[in-house]
Amino acid sequence: MAPKWRELADRLAEQIRRGDYGPGAQLPQIRDLVEQGEGSKSTVHAAYKALEAEGLVTSSRGHGTVVRHQAPLKRLGIARYDKAKWRDSDEVAFIADRVASGRAYKRDEQTQTVSLVPAPAAVAEAHGLPEGASVYARARLVKEGTQPTHTLTSYYRPEHVEGTRIVDPAPGPAGRGGGFRVLYDAGYEIDHMQETLFARVPTSAEIQLLQLSAGEWVVELHRTTFTADGTVVEHAIGVHAATRFAWTYDFDVPDSSKSGDKPK
């Protein structure tokens, strides 16, 4: 038999999904359910904690426990990197996403800091540098309105970006066209990419920064960007609240028996 707290949680989850409690609605208070005989305070609290871990509600002291607004998944496809967007106009990828999904763009929804740091292991490997070599890190926290959705940190080799707008201390996105445009202007036109995704438990710093609810996971995205001759010009690491995104990739079925390797 399922524990009492699990049964209560399931019953409430069912009511939420049925719409008895709509987004923003307040769930009964813990003490009320205790009075109604749902169990002791710890038991009811365990049920509420489970609902929070499942992403259905958020609890906060003083306020109460309310049903979360389930923002539809934001779908990220490779079209967000379209050269036409950042080379021929002044859009940058994250703005293009916003435009495509009909959301308003505000300049302050992205903050960034640029600094020279020792390369973390994954970055060093992607760039073919010894671990700890100096690289420029451009860290952004991307928000949608007031809600942070993901962090994105791009790592560049100093010789590629020194003297460009990327290392310029001016605030806001890296200027007209974003980071890819800056690299393009510096003679490094990006050509192909590799993205790797995996899910993991957030660090406590990430829970704060991305305002994650208890038990919510993150998806880490590693993007390596190459020029046509195979030079790595950027390695970016993004940390996304797992509930808010979906990633889509289109590709041809490979055929190694034909033409050996496909020209990249």
Next chain:
Amino acid sequence: MAPKWRELADRLAEQIRRGDYGPGAQLPQIRDLVEQGEGSKSTVHAAYKALEAEGLVTSSRGHGTVVRHQAPLKRLGIARYDKAKWRDSDEVAFIADRVASGRAYKRDEQTQTVSLVPAPAAVAEAHGLPEGASVYARARLVKEGTQPTHTLTSYYRPEHVEGTRIVDPAPGPAGRGGGFRVLYDAGYEIDHMQETLFARVPTSAEIQLLQLSAGEWVVELHRTTFTADGTVVEHAIGVHAATRFAWTYDFDVPDSSKSGDKPK
């Protein structure tokens, strides 16, 4: 100040990462820590539950709480679909993965059932069918040794697979070359794919089936497979234990200003 259970959990997590408790080692018993003054049983239990949610340990009644073996992430790239593997030899994708990573292959590591079912919404949409239309579902549970790692269910239109080995009740993988080979023999050569990934909380059925520890998430993968003329011949939905996989995609930076749409 962090709660007492959080501090205890962090301290133990630190010791696990340092190697004080190696994989398979047993953590102190709850009652022992209570005696040592780490708090009441509930408090220590909360700490252990947190460690379990973070994927560091597994607890079970009767046994105790032991440090999990952290299997390295299995990396899935699009090379697993290489035509040379399933068309020209008798490998199937999941075996190819195994071979590539040097693991032994055993025939019984995949079980499957085939049935005619009403199409779920996502499947119907991908196939361009009305919701609830009849489709063949080929459901597999893939294991590595005794450990299940993911489920994968392929949905086919009846007119594409009727009379083929796919709907044959014979057990095991869909015969020589797998499902793609069967489609190829039936005149449907697969050409390109679209994959979509997102993370979510598992259902209770998935927790049992995939032997997930408490709080562990899953990644759902949707794969739509097309022939060269754009016909959808398969829509597959996979549910993966989130901690055990990473996905990698290589692609060219799109350029919509050149040549309109790229020929698929």
Next chain:
DNA sequence: TAGTGGTCTAGACCACTTC
């Protein structure tokens, strides 16, 4: 100040595994 959720305790009892 009143009302919310969060933490903690001490102890009873249950479920499962091993001997």
Next chain:
DNA sequence: AAGTGGTCTAGACCACTAA
């Protein structure tokens, strides 16, 4: 039977929010 983690209770007290 003994030993493990898991559930549950009743109640005290704490942290935060709003009026």
